[in-house]
């Protein structure tokens with residue numbers, strides 16, 4: 523995949539880019555250009571940006587805000603890579619290093635079942651002593667213990683590693699995972715696509731083209747997936763806009779992405795601990811910019827664990843329509859200094875969404891409405907976002 527507008531920074535916005543021209547496009551539901559994106563980043567105040575993003579958000583989802591009932595599992599933190607933004611990873615021999623046993627995977631799946639979770643989110647390190655079969659076994663064990671749960675697992679970085687380990691194509695790896703029970707893929711590992719920044723924060727890790735190739739193949743195999751962008755470290759506005767435009771280009775091709783999740787860099791316990799954490803204003807700006815640039819993405823997620831409940835609530839009026847879920851066991855952000863709780867109850871999520879003036883709707887991973895009757899749950903039809911929004 524070629525970089526979109528890698529010379530963006532050197533350009534001043536063409537005379538034709540003004541706030542009025544962008545406002546006209548937003549009202550007419552027209553696509554914004556990379557130059558429009560850069561103009562919004564650099565010249566438009568946050569409240570105007572939020573107002574514009576909210577127009578798009580309400581057009582797509584009305585007053586609805588989505589959440590899900592989920593749990594996380596990070597099977598190991600042992601990782602061959604040393605990404606400078608990561609506080610989670612560990613060396614094999616460090617006291618911090620851990621790798622779960624099959625019994626612990628089963629227990630997590632049974633805990634998910636007891637909580638009525640519809641999704642398990644699984645990502646972890648690249649453990650150099652664990653074979654592909656071990657990773658396949660994690661998915662199989664969950665599937666056997668709780669067959670109804672949707673397994674959202676592995677980033678393209680992990681899938682690329684499995685392909686490297688087995689010397690088999692990415693397609694083969696994904697087919698094996700699907701056969702074991704994989705239902706979709708989370709958005710991690712994207713960081714920032716620009717190769718210069720990438721080489722400073724996650725050298726050797728799957729590059730942009732490898733990241734896109736895994737998602738493209740996953741979409742061809744019928745999997746849906748998410749996309750992220752890690753901001754607030756070494757990158758600049760031009761890298762963020764380029765990143766968004768590259769995501770938009772693959773989405774034009776495959777339509778397989780569901781949700782975009784901007785991820786705020788948490789510096790504590792990382793090699794970039796000297797960099798201050800992005801402000802709440804920056805967090806809201808990234809949500810709004812995502813909503814405005816990614817016209818072909820249905821959903822923008824304000825991941826409450828990472829943003830805080832307060833910013834996630836505010837984000838629901840700045841372009842976001844989803845706040846993620848109950849979560850329960852979160853390590854990646856808490857190792858990096860997140861002060862949010864490890865999880866929230868459904869009642870707390872409802873309160874948070876209602877207080878923000880939105881209507882909570884429980885979704886499954888594929889954005890189907892979840893219905894519950896006591897401990898039983900089931901999903902409705904694949905929903906049409908606009909019709910559903912109108913019905914609430």
Ligand code: V47
Nearest residue numbers: 607608609708709710711748752785786787788858
């Ligand atoms: O790829 C790691 C990021 C990602 C730090 O798809 C950090 O629904 C900030 O992708 N500060 C993994 N970010 C998490 C992820 C995710 C989370 C929630 C929902 C979904 C979804 C996906 O976390 C990594 C990396 O970009 N990350 N360390 C840090 N110190």
